[in-house]
Amino acid sequence: xxEIAEQLRAQLWIILHHRYIALITAxxxxxxxxxxxxxxxxxxxxxxxxxLDTQSVLKSLLQGLAVDNNTREQxxxxxxxxxxxxxxxxxxxxxTDLNLKLNGPQETERMIDSLMKNIKINSISxxxxxxxxxxxxxxxxxxxxxxxxxxxxxxxxxxxxxxxxGDSRKDTHxxxxxxxxxxxxxxxxxxxxxxxxKLFKQKNIGAMPEDGRxxxxxxxxxxAKIEATNLALSETENRIVELKRQIKNLVTSTYNSDxxxxxxxxxDIRIGEMETKLDELMLQYTENHPDxxxxxxxLDQLEQKKQSKNQHSPDDSAEKSVDNNVLSLPLYQELNxxxxxxxxxxxxxxxxxxxxxxxxxxxxxxxKTLSEVExxxxxxxxxxxxxxxxxxxxxxxxxSSILSAKADQSGDKLQFKIIEPPRKPLIPYxxxxxxxxxxxxxxxxGGGIGVALFYEQIRPxxxxxxQVIDSMDIPVLGSVSMFWTAEEKMKRRFGxxxxxxxxxxxxxxxxxxxxxxxxxxxIRDYM
Amino acid sequence: MSxxxxxxxxxxxxxxxxxxxxxxxxxxxxKRTKPLNQSNNPSESNGQVxxxxxEQENYYELDFQRLNNHGILTPDSIxxxxxxxxxxxxxxxxxxxxxxxxxxxxxxxxxxxxxSLQNEGKSFTSFNLAMSIAKEFNHTVLYIDADxxxxxxxxxxGIGERxxxxxxxxxxxxxxxxxxxxxxxxxxxLLPSGRRYDRVTELWSSQRMNQLMSELSQRYSDRLIIFDxxxxxxxxxxxxxxxxxxxxxxxxxxxxxxxxxxxxAVTMLDxxxxxxxxxxxxxxxxxxxxxxxxxxx
Numbered sequence: 110x111x112e113i114a115e116q117l118r119a120q121l122w123i124i125l126h127h128r129y130i131a132l133i134t135a136x137x138x139x140x141x142x143x144x145x146x147x148x149x150x151x152x153x154x155x156x157x158x159x160x161l162d163t164q165s166v167l168k169s170l171l172q173g174l175a176v177d178n179n180t181r182e183q184x185x186x187x188x189x190x191x192x193x194x195x196x197x198x199x200x201x202x203x204x205t206d207l208n209l210k211l212n213g214p215q216e217t218e219r220m221i222d223s224l225m226k227n228i229k230i231n232s233i234s235x236x237x238x239x240x241x242x243x244x245x246x247x248x249x250x251x252x253x254x255x256x257x258x259x260x261x262x263x264x265x266x267x268x269x270x271x272x273x274x275g276d277s278r279k280d281t282h283x284x285x286x287x288x289x290x291x292x293x294x295x296x297x298x299x300x301x302x303x304x305x306x307k308l309f310k311q312k313n314i315g316a317m318p319e320d321g322r323x324x325x326x327x328x329x330x331x332x333a334k335i336e337a338t339n340l341a342l343s344e345t346e347n348r349i350v351e352l353k354r355q356i357k358n359l360v361t362s363t364y365n366s367d368x369x370x371x372x373x374x375x376x377d378i379r380i381g382e383m384e385t386k387l388d389e390l391m392l393q394y395t396e397n398h399p400d401x402x403x404x405x406x407x408l409d410q411l412e413q414k415k416q417s418k419n420q421h422s423p424d425d426s427a428e429k430s431v432d433n434n435v436l437s438l439p440l441y442q443e444l445n446x447x448x449x450x451x452x453x454x455x456x457x458x459x460x461x462x463x464x465x466x467x468x469x470x471x472x473x474x475x476x477k478t479l480s481e482v483e484x485x486x487x488x489x490x491x492x493x494x495x496x497x498x499x500x501x502x503x504x505x506x507x508x509s510s511i512l513s514a515k516a517d518q519s520g521d522k523l524q525f526k527i528i529e530p531p532r533k534p535l536i537p538y539x540x541x542x543x544x545x546x547x548x549x550x551x552x553x554x555g556g557g558i559g560v561a562l563f564y565e566q567i568r569p570x571x572x573x574x575x576q577v578i579d580s581m582d583i584p585v586l587g588s589v590s591m592f593w594t595a596e597e598k599m600k601r602r603f604g605x606x607x608x609x610x611x612x613x614x615x616x617x618x619x620x621x622x623x624x625x626x627x628x629x630x631x632i633r634d635y636m
Numbered sequence: 637m638s639x640x641x642x643x644x645x646x647x648x649x650x651x652x653x654x655x656x657x658x659x660x661x662x663x664x665x666x667k668r669t670k671p672l673n674q675s676n677n678p679s680e681s682n683g684q685v686x687x688x689x690x691e692q693e694n695y696y697e698l699d700f701q702r703l704n705n706h707g708i709l710t711p712d713s714i715x716x717x718x719x720x721x722x723x724x725x726x727x728x729x730x731x732x733x734x735x736x737x738x739x740x741x742x743x744x745x746x747x748x749x750x751x752s753l754q755n756e757g758k759s760f761t762s763f764n765l766a767m768s769i770a771k772e773f774n775h776t777v778l779y780i781d782a783d784x785x786x787x788x789x790x791x792x793x794g795i796g797e798r799x800x801x802x803x804x805x806x807x808x809x810x811x812x813x814x815x816x817x818x819x820x821x822x823x824x825x826l827l828p829s830g831r832r833y834d835r836v837t838e839l840w841s842s843q844r845m846n847q848l849m850s851e852l853s854q855r856y857s858d859r860l861i862i863f864d865x866x867x868x869x870x871x872x873x874x875x876x877x878x879x880x881x882x883x884x885x886x887x888x889x890x891x892x893x894x895x896x897x898x899x900x901a902v903t904m905l906d907x908x909x910x911x912x913x914x915x916x917x918x919x920x921x922x923x924x925x926x927x928x929x930x931x932x933x
Contacts, residue, residue: 587725588915592707
């Protein structure tokens with residue numbers, strides 16, 4: 110213990126003895142140091158604080174990689190490694206227009222390297238305890254230009270946000286774009302299909318299947334109609350044959366049997382009617398009554414008609430008389446009317462049947478082209494239907510995609526939040542001139558002491574008798590104390606005063622330099 | 637600047653314009669000051685008998701007050717520490733000179749005090765040693781200023797220029813006894829360096845010097861002769877003188893004289909020479925005291 114104390118004492122004495130060397134060294138070191146500090150350029154640090162749900166973000170950043178139970182440091186490390194990448198830095202350089210100041214790719218590379226080195230992501234904890242679940246991160250960057258420092262952080266934050274939120278959002282965005290494009294495409298195609306259908310319909314207006322009935326159905330209808338008509342015709346013809354047979358039977362029966370009711374001549378019937386009428390009129394009126402005259406005139410005419418008729422056909426008079434007898438029969442007349450009706454009906458049916466046949470032939474001839482038209486139409490219809498279905502599907506999917514993206518975004522808000530946005534730093538972050546000034550001061554003192562001790566090392570002298578005994582193999586007779594004469598004392602005091610003064614000047618310079626370098630000092634605080 | 641230099645300056649100012657040295661020597665010779673109280677000194681009868689002393693008329697009264705102020709031990713000195721330190725130093729010196737372990741029969745009572753460089757305190761130490769030994773009951777001291785160039789005695793003690801050693805060596809007609817200067821310290825006799833002379837080294841090497849040395853050494857066996865020599869590294873005469881004396885004491889200035897300088901100074905001496913070191917101007921008084929009190933040195 111005493112040895113150590115003695116050693117310390119000896120060292121201290123050495124320093125005191127070489128105090129002027131120490132002081133000069135300190136002054137030199139401090140002067141150079143303090144002047145040098147002024148030449149260190151200011152550096153500004155921009156920073157931002159963000160909240161991140163670390164686990165989920167890391168999962169999204171490191172898909173497929175196992176990231177479970179990270180400590181905060183590890184999380185920050187992973188964040189740093191994944192975000193501060195060369196491509197990202199290139200983006201930063203481009204977006205902050207840093208590349209405008211750089212000449213050539215080499216400088217850009219160096220700039221990127223410096224960015225990668227100087228951008229720091231640290232995990233910070235609001236609570237003092239070192240919990241691994243703290244989700245606060247501090248992103249910092251230092252540059253000589255405060256504006257650049259801030260811009261770098263802003264751009265970095267954007268990249269950060271994009272890379273965290275962007276993965277899903279970019280996907281949905283791309284999907285949306287794809288869907289939109291598809292929808293537009295299908296819209297167009299649908300419109301075109303509609304157009305084509307319309308034109309086709311206009312072109313084949315006659316050959317269109319109406320109300321779901323095809324041309325075949327039409328022909329079938331026509332066939333049925335033709336059949337029905339033919340059926341009706343054959344019925345009518347049968348009736349005509351029957352009627353004709355009845356008439357013939359009637360005529361023959363009249364010839365063969367006299368007992369049959371006599372057939373009256375129509376003229377005779379009229380004459381009889383006229384005579385009856387004349388008699389009636391004669392009862393009421395005179396012979397000179399116009400009606401009677403007229404009736405007599407008609408009767409005469411009828412008589413004459415009968416006379417002339419009998420004269421014109423004297424050969425057939427018998428038969429004619431028979432015919433006239435048959436013809437005058439009401440049944441015969443009835444049958445004749447029915448026959449006429451049936452005959453006209455048959456003609457009508459024949460005409461209709463022919464018409465139907467003609468129509469059917471037309472349809473049949475159309476049938477070939479019609480099938481083609483129909484095939485094309487169904488084709489068109491199918492295209493249209495598919496388009497329509499796809500279009501509707503796409504619209505639905507787009508809607509659901511937008512919805513899910515919104516859901517994602519609302520989820521993202523929970524996992525990422527900028528707590529402190531980057532701002533332009535006004536006070537330089539480094540160098541810490543006050544600290545450096547103090548360090549220089551300490552270095553000066555330390556250097557002075559060091560130089561004093563070093564000087565003693567290279568040029569050792571004796572301080573104690575013991576040192577002389579130890580280092581010289583010559584007998585030591587003794588030691589004599591320094592005798593301070595009055596003058597020596599004065600001189601010594603003067604020397605100490607000078608030393609003290611210079612020392613105080615150095616100390617004052619130190620304080621002065623501190624204040625110059627921005628130590629908040631207000632003289633009023635001390636008054 | 638050492639004490640001695642300061643004293644010189646002071647003395648230079650006090651001293652009147654220098655006059656012819658010869659004349660001064662005569663003046664000194666003729667000067668009669670108050671006689672010493674020699675009868676009280678027990679060793680007087682031994683020490684002062686002999687042809688050399690017959691014509692001894694020189695006397696110089698030392699100014700004790702002034703010497704005290706400059707740290708010189710005087711009979712009325714109250715500096716206990718300093719006197720104690722010199723007491724400790726003189727014991728081995730005397731032992732070497734007169735004790736049972738006497739280094740060598742010839743010249744062991746002649747001590748040369750030197751240093752590596754100047755201003756290390758040769759004169760201060762040597763004169764204090766002389767004063768300290770002069771307190772001894774059985775020993776007288778002859779203090780010789782052998783530093784021709786610096787001539788400490790003249791300035792330091794204020795004696796002024798007197799005939800001395802150089803004059804005796806150069807001039808056969810001068811009796812050595814005429815050159816001794818008695819002082820008001822009973823057992824202390826001084827021998828000034830004498831006239832200024834350039835070839836000191838050659839002078840010291842001379843036959844006459846050898847004769848003188850053996851005579852000085854042998855004539856008074858109880859007398860210790862102390863030479864105040866020039867620095868070893870700055871004056872070759874010191875090395876020559878060292879061969880003629882029994883002991884060499886090298887003054888080392890504490891905190892100032894580098895170790896290698898001391899070592900170099902030692903190489904200037906013959907291997908056979910007995911050398912002792914004295915650390916002068918030490919500030920580590922406490923350590924020295926500890927050493928003293930606990931006796932572990």
